[in-house]
Amino acid sequence: NAGVMQNPRHLVRRRGQEARLRCSPVKGHSHVYWYRQLPEEGLKFMVYLQKENIIDESGMPKERFSAEFPKEGPSILRIQQVVRGDSAAYFCASSPASGGGPADTQYFGPGTRLTVL
Amino acid sequence: AQSVTQPDIHITVSEGASLELRCNYSYGATPYLFWYVQSPGQGLQLLLKYFSGDTLVQGIKGFEAEFKRSQSSFNLRKPSVHWSDAAEYFCAVGTGGFKTIFGAGTRLFVKA
Numbered sequence: 001n002a003g004v005m006q007n008p009r010h011l012v013r014r015r016g017q018e019a020r021l022r023c024s025p026v027k028g029h030s031h032v033y034w035y036r037q038l039p040e041e042g043l044k045f046m047v048y049l050q051k052e053n054i055i056d057e058s059g060m061p062k063e064r065f066s067a068e069f070p071k072e073g074p075s076i077l078r079i080q081q082v083v084r085g086d087s088a089a090y091f092c093a094s095s096p097a098s099g100g101g102p103a104d105t106q107y108f109g110p111g112t113r114l115t116v117l
Numbered sequence: 118a119q120s121v122t123q124p125d126i127h128i129t130v131s132e133g134a135s136l137e138l139r140c141n142y143s144y145g146a147t148p149y150l151f152w153y154v155q156s157p158g159q160g161l162q163l164l165l166k167y168f169s170g171d172t173l174v175q176g177i178k179g180f181e182a183e184f185k186r187s188q189s190s191f192n193l194r195k196p197s198v199h200w201s202d203a204a205e206y207f208c209a210v211g212t213g214g215f216k217t218i219f220g221a222g223t224r225l226f227v228k229a
Contacts, residue, residue: 004160033215042121042207042219043161056215091160106217108153108160 004094004109005074012115013082021077021112025094032075033106034060034067037089049075082116089113119144119212123220130198131228138193138223140208149211150191152182155222156204164206167191178202203227 005024013019025032030051035043045059049069060067064082069075079086090113093106120143130136142148149168153161165176172184182193191208208220 033217035219040221042209042221045216045218048215059216093161104211105163105166108162110158110160 004092004107006090006092006109006112008112009110010113010115012117014117015083016081019079019082019086019114019116021079021090021092021114023075023077023092023094023109025075025092026096026107029094029096029107031095031104032069033093033095034075034077035091035093037091037111039088043091046077079114082114084116087114087116119210119218121208121210121218121220123206123208123223125223126221127224127226129226129228132200133197136193136195136198136202136225138206138208138225140191140193140220141189142191142208142210143189144210144212148191150182150184151209151211151217152176152180152191152193153207153209153219154178154204155207161207164193198225198227200227200229 007022032049034046037043047060047067048056052071064080066078089111091111092109095104095106122141124139151166152164154164155161164180165174165182167174167184175181180195182191184191205222205224207222209217211217
């Protein structure tokens with residue numbers, strides 16, 4: 001009865017490198033959400049995906065950030081050419097295939113803490 | 118614009134005392150409201166949610182919350198706090214789209 005899995009739990013990158021964050025949703029869930037949490041702040045929505053589709057990416061920076069949720073395998077949040085300001089905790093959540101939307105209960109993973117040196 | 122305000126950054130409560138965490142939201146339509154708890158180094162766990170119906174909702178771990186439309190509030194309460202309740206609590210509102218908007222959180226400290 002595995003919940004949402006995220007790896008790595010901690011990731012250290014130097015400025016200019018790439019960061020890849022993985023999220024495996026709860027088995028049977030086909031909706032994935034990514035959030036970013038800066039220190040002392042709440043979670044900020046980044047992107048919402050269904051299998052092979054980006055539904056809403058309005059919270060994701062236009063440059064250097066991308067997300068995918070392929071037919072097979074985990075969802076990936078990719079940050080290219082990281083900068084110090086990207087240091088944060090990145091959380092993934094999943095919800096069942098019930099149509100998506102604000103009423104869906106989201107199940108959160110433990111997060112990936114990215115540190116950019 | 119939609120927003121969620123948690124006025125208290127930190128709250129300290131004695132073990133066994135009652136607790137109320139405040140949450141105010143700004144949203145034009147009927148909101149979907151949530152309370153989550155986050156323990157250090159962990160993800161968020163849903164405590165309870167409100168969509169419609171009875172404005173007093175019961176959640177896990179003995180928590181409850183009351184939706185007051187006239188005050189745009191959704192305060193979280195617990196009659197008797199346990200030391201294990203020390204954590205950060207987030208109020209959130211689900212909007213008409215797919216976003217969930219979170220408040221900045223209230224960190225709860227429990228003293229013996």
